[in-house]
Amino acid sequence: DGLYDDAERSLANRNSGTLLETLSLDITPIGAHYLLTHFDTPILNKEKHALKFSGDFDRPFEISMEELLGLPRITLPVTLECAGNGRAGISPRRYSMPWGYEAVGTSKWTGTLLWPLIDWAKPKSSVVEFSFTGADFGYDKGVGHFYGRSLTLEQARTLDVLLVYEMNGQSLPLQHGSPLRLIVPGWYGMASVKWLTEIRALSEPYTGFQQVQTYRYRNSVEDVGHPITEILVKSLMVPPGVPDFVTRDRYLRAGTVTIEGRAWSGAGKNISEVEFGINGEWKKAKILDKIGKYAWTKWVYDWNARPGRYILQCRAKDELGYKQPTEPKWNLGGFENNTPQAVQVFVQK
Numbered sequence: 131d132g133l134y135d136d137a138e139r140s141l142a143n144r145n146s147g148t149l150l151e152t153l154s155l156d157i158t159p160i161g162a163h164y165l166l167t168h169f170d171t172p173i174l175n176k177e178k179h180a181l182k183f184s185g186d187f188d189r190p191f192e193i194s195m196e197e198l199l200g201l202p203r204i205t206l207p208v209t210l211e212c213a214g215n216g217r218a219g220i221s222p223r224r225y226s227m228p229w230g231y232e233a234v235g236t237s238k239w240t241g242t243l244l245w246p247l248i249d250w251a252k253p254k255s256s257v258v259e260f261s262f263t264g265a266d267f268g269y270d271k272g273v274g275h276f277y278g279r280s281l282t283l284e285q286a287r288t289l290d291v292l293l294v295y296e297m298n299g300q301s302l303p304l305q306h307g308s309p310l311r312l313i314v315p316g317w318y319g320m321a322s323v324k325w326l327t328e329i330r331a332l333s334e335p336y337t338g339f340q341q342v343q344t345y346r347y348r349n350s351v352e353d354v355g356h357p358i359t360e361i362l363v364k365s366l367m368v369p370p371g372v373p374d375f376v377t378r379d380r381y382l383r384a385g386t387v388t389i390e391g392r393a394w395s396g397a398g399k400n401i402s403e404v405e406f407g408i409n410g411e412w413k414k415a416k417i418l419d420k421i422g423k424y425a426w427t428k429w430v431y432d433w434n435a436r437p438g439r440y441i442l443q444c445r446a447k448d449e450l451g452y453k454q455p456t457e458p459k460w461n462l463g464g465f466e467n468n469t470p471q472a473v474q475v476f477v478q479k
């Protein structure tokens with residue numbers, strides 16, 4: 131623990147967080163949505179870009195962006211959250227992106243379904259996984275690699291995985307994976323490979339760095355751990371009132387204040403309860419509509435704020451009964467911290 135060093139600060143400056151005030155919107159505006167890019171952002175030529183289906187397919191092929199755009203279009207609102215969101219709340223810390231609460235956002239992703247294309251390429255009967263490779267190359271722990279991830283055959287078939295070329299009705303922006311990315315709804319963000327160039331059918335499990343060496347929930351350096359997959363239940367509020375520039379403490383006028391926020395869980399699970407905490411006293415918030423199976427749910431709470439100092443919190447429960455825990459669980463990568471947000475507010479006459 132201690133001060134963040136230059137390496138951590140440069141990561142934080144490259145990878146912006148979602149502005150929490152935009153949690154009042156169903157859809158996070160492009161530019162206010164968080165970014166997580168491990169290496170440099172590749173600048174690809176949309177006109178020349180092609181996606182390769184290679185490896186153990188009976189009918190490997192290449193498809194241009196123009197051809198992809200001609201396939202059936204589907205738009206899904208999906209909440210994307212980085213598995214490292216909340217990492218700054220886990221101590222001792224991991225040298226990585228020091229996220230607080232802000233690595234989450236919801237976008238309308240437009241593209242075409244992945245599975246029909248895989249099906250068309252005819253995976254051989256020996257195939258167990260598909261790897262998805264991005265155009266961005268770099269080093270991590272001395273290992274040079276293109277950012278890549280895999281899904282099992284069953285996951286690729288059942289998860290409503292999209293090949294995406296538009297975000298919120300605009301061409302996919304450079305920093306979010308232009309011209310083509312994967313979106314794996316309901317999973318943490320690492321699975322949604324940006325700048326997608328190749329899909330390989332594999333008859334052996336994929337051993338790429340981002341699959342095997344990281345994005346695993348591990349209790350020690352020796353622990354092999356288990357892969358990070360579905361998003362855990364979580365909620366956030368729009369920080370009420372106005373902030374202090376440096377401390378981010380909030381100032382609020384006494385009276386009735388409508389607190390609003392969002393709650394979500396992985397794999398399309400619904401939110402069954404949201405509680406709003408006032409100095410540790412929990413009250414039931416009102417749950418509003420969800421804008422899509424894989425998108426977050428709005429909640430509100432009318433708070434009668436009297437002068438004083440308060441710690442405001444929120445916590446959610448999903449339909450399977452999973453609830454946000456009070457204490458973060460330490461793990462090597464600093465992943466999956468879904469403990470409640472806490473906002474300090476000073477209410478004044």
Ligand SMILES: Nc1nc2c(c(=O)[nH]1)N[C@H]1C(S)=C(S)[C@@H](COP(=O)(O)O)O[C@H]1N2
Binds near residue numbers: 210266
């Ligand atoms: N090619 C590539 N894809 C990637 C990454 C990356 O660094 N390179 N980062 C992943 C991680 S960890 C997350 S959380 C999401 C973030 O997507 P966004 O930057 O569009 O918000 O992209 C994922 N896809």
Ligand SMILES: [Mo]
Binds near residue numbers: 166211212213214319
């Ligand atoms: Mo991430």
